[in-house]
Amino acid sequence: MATQDTAEHTVRDDGVRDREIRAEQGHLDRVYRRLEEKIDEAEFLMKDASERSQVGTPGALAERDAQVFRAGVHLNRLNSEFEDFLFGRVDLLAGKDSVRGADGAYQSLEPDESAIRVDGSADIAETLHIGRLGVLDSDYSPLVIDWRAPAAAPFYRATPLDPGRVVRRRVIRSKGRRVLSVEDDLLRPEVRASLDGAELAVVGDGALMAALGRARGHAMRDIVASIQAEQDLVIRAPAASVTEVEGGPGTGKTAVALHRAAYLLYRDRRRYAGGILIVSPTPLLVSYTEGVLPSLGEEGQVAIRALGSLADGAEAAAFDPQPVARIKGSGRMARVLRNAARGALETVGAPGAPASASDAPSDATSGMLPGMALEATEAPHARQAPHRTPTRLRVVVFGARVELGPEELRRARQQALGGTAPVNLMRPRARRFVLDALWEKSGAAGRHLDDPELAAETRQAFDEDVSTEPEFTDFMDAWWPELTPRRVLAAMADQGSLERWARRTLRGAEVRLLARSLRRLDAAGDGPLSVHDVALLDELQTLLGTPVRPRQPTEADMLAELGVQELTTAADRNQGRQSRTQRLAEERTEYAHVIVDEAQDLTPMQWRMVGRRGRHATWTVVGDPAQSSWTDTQEAAAARDEALGTRPRRRFELTVNYRNPAEVAVLADRVLALAMPGSVPPAAVRSTGMEPRFALARGGLGAAVREETRRLLAEVEGTVGVVVAMERRAEAREWLAGLGGRAVALGSLEAKGLEYDATLVVSPAEIAGVASREQVSKGERPAGLRVLYVALTRATQRLTILSAEGDLPDEDGVPDLLKG
Numbered sequence: 001m002a003t004q005d006t007a008e009h010t011v012r013d014d015g016v017r018d019r020e021i022r023a024e025q026g027h028l029d030r031v032y033r034r035l036e037e038k039i040d041e042a043e044f045l046m047k048d049a050s051e052r053s054q055v056g057t058p059g060a061l062a063e064r065d066a067q068v069f070r071a072g073v074h075l076n077r078l079n080s081e082f083e084d085f086l087f088g089r090v091d092l093l094a095g096k097d098s099v100r101g102a103d104g105a106y107q108s109l110e111p112d113e114s115a116i117r118v119d120g121s122a123d124i125a126e127t128l129h130i131g132r133l134g135v136l137d138s139d140y141s142p143l144v145i146d147w148r149a150p151a152a153a154p155f156y157r158a159t160p161l162d163p164g165r166v167v168r169r170r171v172i173r174s175k176g177r178r179v180l181s182v183e184d185d186l187l188r189p190e191v192r193a194s195l196d197g198a199e200l201a202v203v204g205d206g207a208l209m210a211a212l213g214r215a216r217g218h219a220m221r222d223i224v225a226s227i228q229a230e231q232d233l234v235i236r237a238p239a240a241s242v243t244e245v246e247g248g249p250g251t252g253k254t255a256v257a258l259h260r261a262a263y264l265l266y267r268d269r270r271r272y273a274g275g276i277l278i279v280s281p282t283p284l285l286v287s288y289t290e291g292v293l294p295s296l297g298e299e300g301q302v303a304i305r306a307l308g309s310l311a312d313g314a315e316a317a318a319f320d321p322q323p324v325a326r327i328k329g330s331g332r333m334a335r336v337l338r339n340a341a342r343g344a345l346e347t348v349g350a351p352g353a354p355a356s357a358s359d360a361p362s363d364a365t366s367g368m369l370p371g372m373a374l375e376a377t378e379a380p381h382a383r384q385a386p387h388r389t390p391t392r393l394r395v396v397v398f399g400a401r402v403e404l405g406p407e408e409l410r411r412a413r414q415q416a417l418g419g420t421a422p423v424n425l426m427r428p429r430a431r432r433f434v435l436d437a438l439w440e441k442s443g444a445a446g447r448h449l450d451d452p453e454l455a456a457e458t459r460q461a462f463d464e465d466v467s468t469e470p471e472f473t474d475f476m477d478a479w480w481p482e483l484t485p486r487r488v489l490a491a492m493a494d495q496g497s498l499e500r501w502a503r504r505t506l507r508g509a510e511v512r513l514l515a516r517s518l519r520r521l522d523a524a525g526d527g528p529l530s531v532h533d534v535a536l537l538d539e540l541q542t543l544l545g546t547p548v549r550p551r552q553p554t555e556a557d558m559l560a561e562l563g564v565q566e567l568t569t570a571a572d573r574n575q576g577r578q579s580r581t582q583r584l585a586e587e588r589t590e591y592a593h594v595i596v597d598e599a600q601d602l603t604p605m606q607w608r609m610v611g612r613r614g615r616h617a618t619w620t621v622v623g624d625p626a627q628s629s630w631t632d633t634q635e636a637a638a639a640r641d642e643a644l645g646t647r648p649r650r651r652f653e654l655t656v657n658y659r660n661p662a663e664v665a666v667l668a669d670r671v672l673a674l675a676m677p678g679s680v681p682p683a684a685v686r687s688t689g690m691e692p693r694f695a696l697a698r699g700g701l702g703a704a705v706r707e708e709t710r711r712l713l714a715e716v717e718g719t720v721g722v723v724v725a726m727e728r729r730a731e732a733r734e735w736l737a738g739l740g741g742r743a744v745a746l747g748s749l750e751a752k753g754l755e756y757d758a759t760l761v762v763s764p765a766e767i768a769g770v771a772s773r774e775q776v777s778k779g780e781r782p783a784g785l786r787v788l789y790v791a792l793t794r795a796t797q798r799l800t801i802l803s804a805e806g807d808l809p810d811e812d813g814v815p816d817l818l819k820g
């Protein structure tokens with residue numbers, strides 16, 4: 001009987017499902033017909049504009065460029081958004097007091113009192129389709145509403161507890177022009193609603209679960225069809241000041257941050273023409289998330305940058321070992337760098353001349369982590385003997401020899417450095433002090449004291465005479481060389497110099513470690529950089545400044561002068577051909593809005609770097625303190641406060657874990673309890689019934705990793721992430737050789753923000769840097785425990801823990817740190 005009921009129900013349900021899919025297909029067909037008309041219009045506009053060839057005056061050029069650009073953008077968006085273009089629908093009750101706006105839509109979010117009759121029946125008064133872009137029919141009625149428009153908010157905000165006017169929310173899955181499925185949520189199950197005289201059908205188990213259950217690839221998908229109410233609040237929060245978002249792993253922080261960027265651009269494109277910067281911890285996370293904004297129809301105004309690619313055209317991905325990273329990340333470095341920027345004047349030669357540095361590195365701690373493509377070796381170029389700043393200046397002026405000695409030059413330098421300007425910009429001032437000193441020394445200063453005009457003329461002639469002397473210009477180049485951040489950083493590899501610059505700021509052992517780690521750079525500062533070096537370079541850039549040089553006006557300048565905005569110019573288009581490094585070096589350094597992902601991991605020096613990019617910006621900062629791999633969290637919090645300034649802050653919390661099945665979350669929560677006792681984990685929304693597996697590496701670790709990875713590859717359709725301690729990353733790659741592209745080896749710090757269908761966590765104790773709960777209870781709570789928490793929360797379906805002896809596993813293979 002029960003079987004038959006179910007069978008009958010399924011048959012009926014399939015019939016309803018097919019009918020509902022056909023109805024949505026009909027709507028999608030209409031949308032496509034309209035889109036095609038619009039594409040024809042855009043193509044016509046493009047052609048027309050490019051045929052107008054009044055090139056010659058900047059005005060004509062600007063007008064043509066602007067037209068071609070606008071039509072091109074329009075066309076691009078229409079073409080690119082054809083995939084999964086239409087994804088949602090809401091069926092709504094009549095709005096309160098039946099008040100409609102100019103567009104004919106109900107204005108109120110709440111239903112009219114008469115919308116639900118006393119017998120519980122109601123009519124659907126309005127149906128809205130939601131998509132990636134708004135499309136109006138030829139009579140201006142909305143065929144599709146842009147997901148970011150206020151009218152689309154009920155699609156995301158309505159919950160059974162607070163449904164507003166929404167009776168049914170539908171997610172439509174389509175591929176190209178074909179509707180594949182529909183998934184409905186009934187938000188007012190108590191209402192018997194009808195649409196055009198027929199009962200409102202409900203199909204499927206809800207879109208969220210369907211979306212979460214799908215296999216993962218190597219790129220993040222947008223969540224535009226299933227944004228949840230608490231996430232929508234963040235995405236649409238007003239952009240004023242600072243929006244802070246905290247939430248545990250898998251709560252959608254990254255997804256929300258990306259959707260927020262798209263939302264802000266939609267709401268106020270002009271304001272955000274100043275650019276939105278999204279700061280991400282690693283290049284892996286950048287490439288994982290890079291496709292989301294284009295899928296939402298947004299690209300040009302948003303830069304997603306890894307912390308290692310924020311400054312100086314650098315593309316650093318390597319991590320320093322923890323002791324070195326702690327020094328380089330500490331706010332104390334600001335003082336050291338300030339001294340170095342000034343002190344390097346004496347140790348760094350003019351560009352092209354040799355710079356300083358001396359003894360070779362002698363231990364492995366100087367190197368970045370093995371397997372990070374960078375070795376702990378000295379720069380290939382032999383280091384030269386330290387540059388000696390000139391200690392004497394001899395010139396012939398007014399026919400006489402004038403000489404300044406070490407003491408006079410030292411005084412002139414001290415006077416020049418008395419200002420606060422960047423060091424390179426102090427050069428003219430330094431030059432003036434040297435000229436003053438020469439003038440005094442020459443005795444000419446005593447002449448014509450009774451005739452100020454003649455005295456001034458004599459002085460001017462004196463300066464001109466000296467300035468043209470090659471001895472003087474060569475002296476200035478060597479005595480006050482133009483410094484680059486890289487040359488100064490390289491100069492810090494000289495231990496003697498660094499000791500002076502870090503006096504009373506760093507301890508002796510810290511100086512030695514830091515100097516050694518920088519010996520990877522050659523004298524000009526070329527060589528492999530670590531992620532942490534990049535924040536130092538950025539700080540140095542500020543301290544040194546860029547000397548002002550006259551530059552040729554570009555086409556972009558001319559257009560800007562004409563007030564043309566939102567435009568790609570020929571110059572911009574050429575940029576596409578430039579190297580990525582050059583582009584990174586040249587791109588803007590200040591933004592209108594800054595979004596920081598994984599904010600808990602920024603070091604104080606990184607906060608300073610990011611802060612400089614948003615001095616006048618509004619901010620969105622998302623993070624999870626429980627996942628912080630940075631050790632000195634208080635110092636980082638102070639630096640964060642400084643970067644964000646005194647702007648008012650709005651705080652949001654995300655509480656639901658969409659990534660991990662409950663079975664995985666329970667295990668991760670045990671580590672959370674050790675790492676941060678008392679903190680509340682996010683609630684997992686789904687369960688797979690698959691408990692994590694505990695395996696023991698009895699023979700070699702490599703063989704066990706291969707075997708367990710193979711097993712996981714057979715169990716899931718998508719990706720498998722193998723997370724190891726940072727220092728094992730290189731060997732882990734070799735272990736996985738030949739297993740195919742679905743399996744990826746990751747150092748624990750690189751796993752940040754990423755997710756995999758299945759995860760193999762190799763030796764929790766190695767990742768955490770601590771082996772037993774007893775050690776932890778004695779007070780050892782290394783940042784490594786939080787890193788382990790990150791590793792354990794990457795799986796969307798399956799999790800295997802592989803332990804070695806050092807993990808102190810029990811007879812079931814459960815390592816000590818993960819016991820219940």
Ligand SMILES: Nc1ncnc2c1ncn2[C@@H]1O[C@H](COP(=O)(O)OP(=O)(O)OP(=O)(O)O)[C@@H](O)[C@H]1O
Nearest residue numbers: 223226227228249250251252253254255658659753
């Ligand atoms: N509303 C949603 N609908 C569908 N999928 C969602 C939703 N919210 C989040 N997800 C999915 O959950 C996963 C986790 O999201 P995301 O990576 O943004 O979380 P996170 O908070 O940044 O995690 P972590 O702190 O671990 O980096 C992603 O696969 C994301 O697509």
